Every structure is written in structure tokens, then in C-alpha cells.
Amino acid sequence: GAGVSQSPRYKVTKRGQDVALRCDPISGHVSLYWYRQALGQGPEFLTYFNYEAQQDKSGLPNDRFSAERPEGSISTLTIQRTEQRDSAMYRCASSLEEGGGQPQHFGDGTRLSIL
Amino acid sequence: LAKTTQPISMDSYEGQEVNITCSHNNIATNDYITWYQQFPSQGPRFIIQGYKTKVTNEVASLFIPADRKSSTLSLPRVSLSDTAVYYCLTRDTGRRALTFGSGTRLQVQP
Numbered sequence: 001g002a003g004v005s006q007s008p009r010y011k012v013t014k015r016g017q018d019v020a021l022r023c024d025p026i027s028g029h030v031s032l033y034w035y036r037q038a039l040g041q042g043p044e045f046l047t048y049f050n051y052e053a054q055q056d057k058s059g060l061p062n063d064r065f066s067a068e069r070p071e072g073s074i075s076t077l078t079i080q081r082t083e084q085r086d087s088a089m090y091r092c093a094s095s096l097e098e099g100g101g102q103p104q105h106f107g108d109g110t111r112l113s114i115l
Numbered sequence: 116l117a118k119t120t121q122p123i124s125m126d127s128y129e130g131q132e133v134n135i136t137c138s139h140n141n142i143a144t145n146d147y148i149t150w151y152q153q154f155p156s157q158g159p160r161f162i163i164q165g166y167k168t169k170v171t172n173e174v175a176s177l178f179i180p181a182d183r184k185s186s187t188l189s190l191p192r193v194s195l196s197d198t199a200v201y202y203c204l205t206r207d208t209g210r211r212a213l214t215f216g217s218g219t220r221l222q223v224q225p
Contacts, residue, residue, distance in 0.1 A: 058212050091159075104159075106160070
């Protein structure tokens with residue numbers, strides 16, 4: 001497809017389990033962004049990459065959250081030892097490059113529910 | 116951290132012009148201001164972006180004053196399908212992280 005693809009669309013897991021959320025950006029897009037969006041709130045920045053290099057991870061809530069993009073394409077956001085407060089919509093976006101007037105294109109998100 | 120604020124909600128009628136302002140008092144001097152539209156259960160969708168003065172495309176205009184401490188999204192002649200939440204996106208000075216505004220819920224009535 002031509003857009004940003006995220007999987008799974010929905011993930012329900014028990015507290016304490018690890019989860020991995022996947023983002024497949026638009027082909028050729030250099031920059032990849034992860035956001036978290038609570039119901040009724042705006043997207044909250046988590047981290048972003050240019051190619052395979054993580055540029056800023058200041059938005060990751062704590063050390064249970066990590067992200068990687070090893071080959072500069074697909075990215076995985078991992079949450080270890082999940083807690084109920086991690087329940088949210090996790091959104092990925094990509095852009096042709098960082099800045100330079102290139103807008104971000106968003107995927108449909110992964111809805112994560114921690115029981 | 117600087118705050119990026121927007122009105123929580125706005126109401127309008129079909130055919131009217133709607134202006135939504137975002138206040139961002141400490142944005143990076145070399146970065147664009149971007150606006151997104153979001154419908155329920157969907158990801159944000161790009162509307163328009165600008166660096167300074169005025170930008171216009173087929174769906175909206177964006178006004179940015181010289182001090183860049185705010186920006187105003189203008190939607191001409193709104194229709195019912197424009198009912199959505201609108202967000203501005205900026206980058207704070209000295210940071211690489213991006214900040215979405217609090218979002219403005221626009222309700223268009225017939």
C-alpha cells in the first residue's frame with residue numbers, strides 16, 4: 001500500500017506482558033515518528049528516527065519503552081512489563097525528510113489495551 | 116517547556132468561514148508550523164503548513180504573524196464534513212521533539 005501501515009490494529013494483553021508494535025512507513029521516507037494518543041487528547045510525541053538513527057527519545061515515558069529502526073525502514077516500539085496506564089492508541093507517522101516543509105503522514109494506529 | 120494552546124471547541128454553520136488560532140510562544144525559528152485534521156478513529160491528516168506570512172492551498176489558508184508566536188488556520192465556507200478536531204504541530208526552540216496543540220473540536224451545524 002501507499003500509506004503508513006501499523007500492526008496489529010488492536011492488541012489486548014495482560015498486565016506484565018511485553019508488547020511489540022510495528023510501523024511500516026511510506027517507502028522512501030527518511031523520518032519516522034512515534035506518538036501516543038489518549039482518548040480525547042492530542043498525540044503525544046514519543047520518539048523519532050532519521051534513517052536508522054534515533055534522533056530524540058525524550059518523549060518515552062520511562063525505560064520500559066524502547067524503539068528501534070534497524071534498517072532505516074520498519075520500526076518497532078516495544079513496551080516491557082506493561083501496565084494499565086500504557087493503554088492508549090499508538091500512532092506512527094513518516095515524512096520524506098525531517099523539516100524542509102515535509103509533512104508527516106500518519107497510520108491508522110494500534111489500539112493497545114492492558115487488562 | 117513552552118505551551119501550545121488552542122481553543123477547546125468552536126461551533127459554526129455550513130458556509131461560514133472558520134478561523135482557529137494556535138498559540139506557540141517558543142517555537143523553533145527554522146521550523147514549519149503544520150496543521151492537521153482528525154476524524155474519530157482515524158490518524159491525523161495533513162491540511163496545510165507554513166513558515167511565515169500566509170499560505171493558501173485548495174482547502175485552507177494559514178496566517179502566521181512575523182513573531183511566529185501564533186498561527187491561524189482559516190477554513191473557508193465550512194461544510195458538515197469539516198466537523199473534526201484540528202491540531203497545530205510545532206517544534207520548540209532547542210528541542211527536536213515535536214508538540215501537538217491541545218486540539219480544537221469544530222462542530223459544523225446545518
